[in-house]
Amino acid sequence: MKEQAGKDSVGCSEFQKCLTILHLMLDNEASEEEESYLHNHIEKCMVCFEQYQVEKQIRELLRTRMKKLEVPSDLANNIKTKISQLA
Numbered sequence: 001m002k003e004q005a006g007k008d009s010v011g012c013s014e015f016q017k018c019l020t021i022l023h024l025m026l027d028n029e030a031s032e033e034e035e036s037y038l039h040n041h042i043e044k045c046m047v048c049f050e051q052y053q054v055e056k057q058i059r060e061l062l063r064t065r066m067k068k069l070e071v072p073s074d075l076a077n078n079i080k081t082k083i084s085q086l087a
């Protein structure tokens, strides 16, 4: 594996794996091993770090809004669209 990172669409070859763990973490279903893998990874990987922040914010936003209003799924979709445009 001599290829440079940053040539694929999202700039991280572990992106899918990280995303899977990230979602597990947000659902509190990740193992300690998976959590520490992701934490180590996002210290070095900006792509996954930003994804982590965004997903966390979406979750918090939804959780807060859910108490008062209906879930603003448009908002979450907007954020996700922006992210995919950035990637």
Ligand SMILES: [Zn+2]
Pocket: 012, 013, 014, 015, 018, 041, 045, 046, 047, 048, 049
């Ligand atoms: Zn990454």
